[in-house]
Each structure stands twice: as C-alpha cells, then as structure tokens.
Amino acid sequence: MKKVAIIGAGITGLSAAYYLEDAEIEVLEQSDRPGGKIKTYQRDGYTIELGPESYLARKSIMTELATAIGLGDDIVANQTGQSYIYAKNQLYPMPGGSIMGIPTEIKPFLETRLLSPLGKVRAGMDYFIKPDKMTTDISVGAFFRKRLGNEALENLIEPLLSGIYGADIDRLSLKSTFPNFKEQEETHGSLIKGMRDQKKKAPKKTETKGQFRQFRNGLQSFIDRLAETVTDKGAKIRYNSEVTAVQQSGDGYLVTVNGQETYYDRVIVTVPHTVFSKWFEDAPLRYFKHMETTSVATVVMAFDESQVKNEENGTGFVIARNSDTVITACTWTSKKWTHSTPAGKVLLRAYVGRPGDTVVRDHDDAELVKLARRDLDKMMDINGEPEFTIVTRLMNSMPLYEVGHIDRIHAIQRYMRETYPGLILTGASFEAVGLPDCIAQAKSAAEEINKDNYIA
Numbered sequence: 001m002k003k004v005a006i007i008g009a010g011i012t013g014l015s016a017a018y019y020l021e022d023a024e025i026e027v028l029e030q031s032d033r034p035g036g037k038i039k040t041y042q043r044d045g046y047t048i049e050l051g052p053e054s055y056l057a058r059k060s061i062m063t064e065l066a067t068a069i070g071l072g073d074d075i076v077a078n079q080t081g082q083s084y085i086y087a088k089n090q091l092y093p094m095p096g097g098s099i100m101g102i103p104t105e106i107k108p109f110l111e112t113r114l115l116s117p118l119g120k121v122r123a124g125m126d127y128f129i130k131p132d133k134m135t136t137d138i139s140v141g142a143f144f145r146k147r148l149g150n151e152a153l154e155n156l157i158e159p160l161l162s163g164i165y166g167a168d169i170d171r172l173s174l175k176s177t178f179p180n181f182k183e184q185e186e187t188h189g190s191l192i193k194g195m196r197d198q199k200k201k202a203p204k205k206t207e208t209k210g211q212f213r214q215f216r217n218g219l220q221s222f223i224d225r226l227a228e229t230v231t232d233k234g235a236k237i238r239y240n241s242e243v244t245a246v247q248q249s250g251d252g253y254l255v256t257v258n259g260q261e262t263y264y265d266r267v268i269v270t271v272p273h274t275v276f277s278k279w280f281e282d283a284p285l286r287y288f289k290h291m292e293t294t295s296v297a298t299v300v301m302a303f304d305e306s307q308v309k310n311e312e313n314g315t316g317f318v319i320a321r322n323s324d325t326v327i328t329a330c331t332w333t334s335k336k337w338t339h340s341t342p343a344g345k346v347l348l349r350a351y352v353g354r355p356g357d358t359v360v361r362d363h364d365d366a367e368l369v370k371l372a373r374r375d376l377d378k379m380m381d382i383n384g385e386p387e388f389t390i391v392t393r394l395m396n397s398m399p400l401y402e403v404g405h406i407d408r409i410h411a412i413q414r415y416m417r418e419t420y421p422g423l424i425l426t427g428a429s430f431e432a433v434g435l436p437d438c439i440a441q442a443k444s445a446a447e448e449i450n451k452d453n454y455i456a
C-alpha cells in the first residue's frame with residue numbers, strides 16, 4: 001500500500017484524506033487542532049465563526065460531503081433579506097434584481113440613489129458597447145469599468161466582489177475568479193443582457209431559503225466530524241508536526257517534521273503558498289514567492305438587543321472603497337444566522353483589512369474593536385459597550401489571484417507532474433478560495449493519486 005503524507009489539516013487536507021483510497025495516510029499539521037482558517041467559538045448559547053462564515057449552496061460538493069459523513073441534518077440555511085451598501089456616508093439598499101451588483105431589472109436600478117443619473121446612463125451603455133474577445137486575461141476592474149463605468153464599479157460592484165477575494169479589483173484576475181461574466185458578455189453582446197438571460201433560465205425558486213449554508217454547531221463541527229471519519233478509516237492526524245522541507249528521494253519524497261525526515265511514496269501539500277514556497281527553488285514555483293496576500297481580522301461584538309436599534313430586515317452591508325472607514329463589511333449575524341445567537345441578544349461581525357493596508361498589523365485587539373465600533377456608530381444606532389468582543393487575526397490569509405493567475409497555475413501543475421511525480425500542490429492558493437472549491441481541489445488531488453500506477 002502506498003504511504004501518503006498530506007501536509008496541513010485544514011479543509012483541503014482533511015478532504016484529501018477522505019477521498020484517498022488504498023493508502024496509508026498521515027496528515028501532518030503544525031498546530032494542535034484541525035480546521036486551519038475554520039474556527040468556531042461556542043459559549044452561553046452563541047455559535048460564532050471566527051474565520052469563514054458559511055459556504056455557497058450551489059457548490060454542492062460540500063453538502064454532499066457533509067451528508068456522507070452524517071451531518072446532513074445539521075445543515076442550516078441563512079435568513080434572507082435586503083442587503084446594503086455603505087457609500088457616500090450612508091447605507092443604501094442594494095437595488096432589487098441585481099446579481100453581484102449587476103443590474104438585471106430596470107426599475108429598481110433607475111430608482112436607486114446609489115448612482116447619479118449620469119452613472120446610470122453610463123451603466124446602461126453596456127447595451128451598446130461591443131465586447132472584445134478574451135484572448136488574454138484582464139482585471140475584474142478593467143472589465144467592469146468598460147462595461148458599466150467607474151461609478152457603478154465603485155459603488156456597486158467593487159464592494160461586493162473585492163470582499164470575497166480581499167483583493168484590489170483592478171489587479172484581480174477575471175479569468176481566475178468570474179469567467180462567467182465574460183462568457184455572458186461575449187455570448188449576448190452585453191453583460192446586463194447576459195445576466196438577465198441567466199436569471200430567466202435559472203430554476204424558479206420554490207423555497208425562500210438563502211443561498212448560503214452552515215451547520216447547527218458551526219463549521220468546526222463539520223471539520224471535527226471529517227477528522228473523525230478519516231481517523232476511523234485509518235488515517236493518522238499528527239498534530240504539532242510542522243513540516244519544514246520536502247525533498248525528492250528515489251520514487252518518493254522525504255518530508256522533514258520537527259527536524260526528522262520520513263519517507264512517503266506520495267505527498268499532497270495543502271498549506272498556504274506563503275509556507276510551501278520556502279521549500280522549493282524551482283523557477284516556475286517562484287511565482288508563489290511574489291504572490292501577494294491580504295491580512296484581515298474579524299471583529300465580533302455581542303450586545304443585548306436593547307442596545308442596538310436595527311429595524312432593517314437584512315443580513316448586513318458591504319462598504320464602498322472610497323468611504324472613510326477601517327471596516328470593509330459587517331454581517332448582522334444574529335439576523336442572518338438565527339442559530340448563532342441566543343434570544344434577546346444581537347451579534348455583529350465586522351471585517352477589517354483592505355489589500356495593501358496595514359491596519360490589522362498596526363493595531364492591538366482593543367484598538368481594532370474601538371476602530372470597528374467608531375465605524376459602526378456611523379451606520380447604526382448602538383448604545384453602550386458590548387457584552388463581549390472577539391478579535392481574530394488572519395494574517396496573510398487571502399491570496400491575490402493577479403491577472404494571469406490561472407494560466408500560471410496550469411503551467412505550474414504541468415511542471416509539477418513532469419518534475420515531481422506524485423507530489424501535488426493544492427488548496428486555496430491555486431484554483432479558488434471558497435470552502436467547496438477547496439474540497440473539489442482536494443478530491444481531484446486524491447483521485448490523481450488513487451489512479452497513479454503505484455507498484456508496492
């Protein structure tokens with residue numbers, strides 16, 4: 001049986017262990033817990049996510065995996081409601097019928113005060129601007145500036161899209177992140193027409209559930225069950241095992257953990273690129289040495305409901321970049337996820353940290369709470385101090401998929417197959433950052449190893 005090392009026990013590493021077959025598996029994890037960026041905190045009836053918050057339901061692989069490991073009944077959907085954008089010093093409802101900020105209905109778009117009349121006319125020019133055939137990659141910013149104009153980009157599109165990737169939209173690769181927008185534009189001659197068509201063709205909603213999923217006891221419960229499942233099938237998870245090197249040796253690899261080398265026939269690396277890039281000096285992999293990241297922090301605040309006046313029936317807001325705030329978004333967690341908060345309490349979760357800024361690095365926890373509170377006071381009516389706060393720093397946690405990213409990744413994957421057979425690099429620095437995408441990438445790495453012609 002082949003001996004396989006999986007480096008990292010985040011969602012990617014544990015999923016790879018789940019999908020591997022006929023192998024002696026060791027998962028090597030530097031910390032003392034599974035989950036990586038996923039971390040749920042529970043106390044006094046609260047279930048609070050400190051890192052990622054949920055996953056997109058339409059990416060069904062995560063629901064399938066959760067069901068397969070016996071957590072199907074624990075899945076919960078978010079409450080829906082109006083979402084908001086903070087721009088020009090006030091909260092505006094997101095215009096009805098928009099998909100990721102792209103208008104698909106005329107009336108709500110004409111009525112919104114988020115854009116000036118000129119901004120609306122410019123966005124409407126999307127109907128008449130001829131698409132360029134995408135031969136090379138471009139930035140998400142360049143694409144939307146051309147289709148809808150600067151004002152729509154800054155007040156509608158950028159706050160929504162840049163938050164997902166924690167990236168500067170003018171450097172973010174369109175091909176690696178939202179290739180569907182370009183396809184719709186090219187097929188229909190207009191982005192708005194394309195999105196309207198996509199909406200028409202989408203199956204009619206029969207339920208009122210939101211588009212995100214979570215677990216009754218938080219994302220950590222999914223991770224814990226996954227870790228249990230892979231352990232039951234014989235995999236060993238070795239905590240406090242920091243990998244410092246991986247070297248080719250015969251047909252396999254020597255992996256150094258806490259100064260000691262162990263031989264494995266196959267290796268799957270799922271740690272962030274900031275870590276594994278130190279292990280390789282090969283020219284094609286130098287890309288990862290320069291790949292930038294954004295540091296973010298989540299600031300959770302719990303209040304009694306008497307302290308917060310928030311009559312909006314919504315789930316939170318994102319913030320236009322030209323606003324003078326440190327926070328980039330805020331989730332009204334107790335409204336969005338009713339399981340997260342006991343009755344009579346209000347839970348807010350603000351995000352801090354923009355690409356290129358050093359706010360998270362420069363301030364201690366108490367200062368970050370103060371800064372977040374100062375911003376929230378501009379947008380909401382809150383009285384008194386929170387009952388408790390939790391600040392979680394995720395340093396260098398958002399990889400920047402710069403223009404050209406996905407083509408480089410494909411070239412690196414070809415190089416790895418030729419130069420390092422049986423050693424697979426994967427995870428959030430590669431094809432997509434979302435939790436279901438991490439599972440999908442782990443599955444394809446495991447399948448590649450399952451079907452290689454290993455002879456004992």
Ligand SMILES: Cc1cc2nc3c(=O)[nH]c(=O)nc-3n(C[C@H](O)[C@H](O)[C@H](O)COP(=O)(O)OP(=O)(O)OC[C@H]3O[C@@H](n4cnc5c(N)ncnc54)[C@H](O)[C@@H]3O)c2cc1C
Nearest residue numbers: 008010011012030036037052053054243427428433434435
């Ligand atoms: C603030 C934030 C919010 C997010 N929100 C969402 C969301 O709501 N929905 C969503 O779908 N996605 C979200 N994401 C993205 C998602 O969380 C990540 O892409 C995903 O968790 C990455 O998982 P991973 O297993 O690839 O890496 P990680 O979670 O980083 O796991 C890597 C593991 O490797 C370990 N490790 C590191 N170095 C070593 C070493 N030298 N030796 C051994 N082990 C090592 C680490 O300790 C860690 O356990 C968010 C990301 C951030 C930062």
